[in-house]
Amino acid sequence: xxxxxxxxxxxxxxxxxxxxxxxxxxxxxxxxxxxxxxxxxxxxxxxxxxxxxxxxxxxxxxxxxxxxxxxxxxxxxxxxxxxxxxxxxxxxxxxxxxxxxxxxxxxxxxxxxxxxxxxxxxxxxxxxxxxxxxxxxxxxxxxxxxxxxxxxxxxxxxxxxxxxxxxxxxxxxxxxxxxxxxxxxxxxxxxxxxxxxxxxxxxxxxxxxxxxxxxxxxxxxxxxxxxxxxxxxxxxxxxxxxxxxxxxxxxxxxxxxxxxxxxxxxxxxxxxxxxxxxxxxxxxxxxxxxxxxxxxxxx
Amino acid sequence: xxxxxxxxxxxxxxxxxxxxxxxxxxxxxxxxxxxxxxxxxxxxxxxxxxxxxxxxxxxxxxxxxxxxxxxxxxxxxxxxxxxxxxxxxxxxxxxxxxxxxxxxxxxxxxxxxxxxxxxxxxxxxxxxxxxxxxxxxxxxxxxxxxxxxxxxxxxxxxxxxxxxxxxxxxxxxxxxxxxxxxxxxxxxxxxxxxxxxxxxxxxxxxxxxxxxxxxxxxxxxxxxxxxxxxxxxxxxxxxxxxxxxxxxxxxxxxxxxxxxxxxxxxxxxxxxxxxxxxxxxxxxxxxxxxxxxxxxxxxxxxxxxxxxxxxxxxxxxxxxxxxxxxxxxxxxxxxxxxxxxxxxxxxxxxxxxxxxxxxxxxxxxxxxxxxxxxxxxxxxxxxxxxxxxxxxxxxxxxxxxxxxxxxxxxx
Numbered sequence: 001x002x003x004x005x006x007x008x009x010x011x012x013x014x015x016x017x018x019x020x021x022x023x024x025x026x027x028x029x030x031x032x033x034x035x036x037x038x039x040x041x042x043x044x045x046x047x048x049x050x051x052x053x054x055x056x057x058x059x060x061x062x063x064x065x066x067x068x069x070x071x072x073x074x075x076x077x078x079x080x081x082x083x084x085x086x087x088x089x090x091x092x093x094x095x096x097x098x099x100x101x102x103x104x105x106x107x108x109x110x111x112x113x114x115x116x117x118x119x120x121x122x123x124x125x126x127x128x129x130x131x132x133x134x135x136x137x138x139x140x141x142x143x144x145x146x147x148x149x150x151x152x153x154x155x156x157x158x159x160x161x162x163x164x165x166x167x168x169x170x171x172x173x174x175x176x177x178x179x180x181x182x183x184x185x186x187x188x189x190x191x192x193x194x195x196x197x198x199x200x201x202x203x204x205x206x207x208x209x210x211x212x213x214x215x216x217x218x219x220x221x222x223x224x225x226x227x228x229x230x231x232x233x234x235x236x237x238x239x240x241x242x243x244x245x246x247x248x249x250x251x252x253x254x255x256x257x258x259x260x261x262x263x264x265x266x267x268x269x270x271x272x273x274x275x276x277x278x279x280x281x282x283x284x285x286x287x288x289x290x291x292x293x294x295x296x297x298x299x
Numbered sequence: 300x301x302x303x304x305x306x307x308x309x310x311x312x313x314x315x316x317x318x319x320x321x322x323x324x325x326x327x328x329x330x331x332x333x334x335x336x337x338x339x340x341x342x343x344x345x346x347x348x349x350x351x352x353x354x355x356x357x358x359x360x361x362x363x364x365x366x367x368x369x370x371x372x373x374x375x376x377x378x379x380x381x382x383x384x385x386x387x388x389x390x391x392x393x394x395x396x397x398x399x400x401x402x403x404x405x406x407x408x409x410x411x412x413x414x415x416x417x418x419x420x421x422x423x424x425x426x427x428x429x430x431x432x433x434x435x436x437x438x439x440x441x442x443x444x445x446x447x448x449x450x451x452x453x454x455x456x457x458x459x460x461x462x463x464x465x466x467x468x469x470x471x472x473x474x475x476x477x478x479x480x481x482x483x484x485x486x487x488x489x490x491x492x493x494x495x496x497x498x499x500x501x502x503x504x505x506x507x508x509x510x511x512x513x514x515x516x517x518x519x520x521x522x523x524x525x526x527x528x529x530x531x532x533x534x535x536x537x538x539x540x541x542x543x544x545x546x547x548x549x550x551x552x553x554x555x556x557x558x559x560x561x562x563x564x565x566x567x568x569x570x571x572x573x574x575x576x577x578x579x580x581x582x583x584x585x586x587x588x589x590x591x592x593x594x595x596x597x598x599x600x601x602x603x604x605x606x607x608x609x610x611x612x613x614x615x616x617x618x619x620x621x622x623x624x625x626x627x628x629x630x631x632x633x634x635x636x637x638x639x640x641x642x643x644x645x646x647x648x649x650x651x652x653x654x655x656x657x658x659x660x661x662x663x664x665x666x667x668x669x670x671x672x673x674x675x676x677x678x679x680x681x682x683x684x685x686x687x688x689x690x691x692x693x694x695x696x697x698x699x700x701x702x703x704x705x706x707x708x709x710x
Contacts, residue, residue, distance in 0.1 A: 052522050053522075054518065054521055054522070070525070073522060073523055073524070074523075076522070078518075078519065078522040080515075080518040080519060080522070082515040082518055083515060084514045084515025084516040084517075084518075084519075085514070085516055085519075086511075086514065086516055087514055089313070097305070097309055098519060098520075098523065100305050101302055101305055101306070101520065101523035101524055102523050103301075103302075145519060146519075
């Protein structure tokens, strides 16, 4: 069983009678990339702010690295949704100051800042004022500010918001590298397709309530009926465990019911059907989300 | 504690480079240097320079002597005064700028003492002429020249040469008007300077907080340090900044006056009553704490820097009240309004800093104001840091009274 880095139990946060976070319970395991997903206004930022001890929860408990919120600030990196840095100061000075506030020594802070600036191709800007940087560069700088003190747990609130596709890819790569280094990452996003491939586990929320929670692969398996796309010149005939077959030319899209793609493949091989291609397709998370929310609203 | 220090160091280093700070810090020594230059240039003649600026007409005064007691003129006045046969000639001379003013002494002068003074502009120069030493001596000498000797005449013209001695200040070295200035004016301006450093540095705190809030950098900072640590670091760093300013001012005044003299001028009145010096330091620190914490909280409340500054204006006005009534304080440093303001925590530091050097402040006022301040500071600190924390994270809207109360209850 992996170590739990972050845990909330029945977390509730209200503003003036409006419940922004409603009874959320989840765990983030060591070494995972955990996605807190949901549409705009679902309560993601509020949940993250209570974890960061910026807001006090109205009910429920939070345990961060084994402590209540606000105790181990040094070992956490935080990229807030509201971005901002000291505009009239030098890039390097800002990074060193923020790292020092996280308990890093001055010399290490300097060293690490320069290293990260190089990694993000911002070295030439180290002695420039923050306000001289372009919007994209400031976004990257903001990310550096959250990792420069080498935290164990990283909380990124909408890290991809406002980034162009090239920088989205860069950031994804960096997050994967951090994971390889043994860091735990929790990130929030409203564009689910953007992070689907990145996350190990997710919590999908809507109106402050949990909609889907757990291992992403499991969720997909549980909620996507399982769809297989195959190409064959032969007629396939009646197949067991198949809900629906759509045919276009020689390509069949088969929706499974109660069997795995593996079962279907076995049947096809047993029947000696010539396969030109066999592809297991998954339903996009967004479609699952919409389906689950619709189902919930009907109930 | 380490984080408090890191915040303090940054606040200090960022603000010490501000143009506003540098200008203000250099302005005071600069003014001192200009003052010294003026004094050196005009030397002891400064007084006569001012006198001649205000009464340049003394040199040529016309007299119309209807009484007859001034004819002929005494030889020592012939150069400055000219006799005219009648008013018409005299008036023509004033009009033609031959003389600056004309004194008409009527026949009934001995009964009424009335003398008509005719000048081109009237008003101010006539009043100065009436008060002028030369004119006084001119009258006394002419009226009494045959009756009394010159010494008595001089005393009649200038009966009193005041040498003020205060019983309370009996122990002080006598120094004529100079010591009065040193004892009253220097500490008063010193008080104003101290008060200014409090406002300037707590103003920086306000701006810094408001800027961090509007630039949204606050959320990152608060993920690293607590609001209390942040506020404490800011107060400490800016306190050190204020101290730097004072040290530079004092140091420059010592350097400008060639060492001891300047230092003595400032320190002497304070050293005569060392308790004033000690209490001054105490009030300065307490005053800075009250305003720094207050400005920190207020700075966090506004949605923009401008709004924060408007809110802060209310408090700055309170603190400036003692400066406004400073003039009255010279006449009575223990009047009721002064005593009331000495007790009120928001005006106490400024009031007492200005008041103490002027007079022996009743002990009950000192104890009372200190107790009030010592009670008020933790309360302001507590409320301030709560409001600070809440205000920092509210963007776009200023928290209402209800939300502030709720934030305090939650604490």
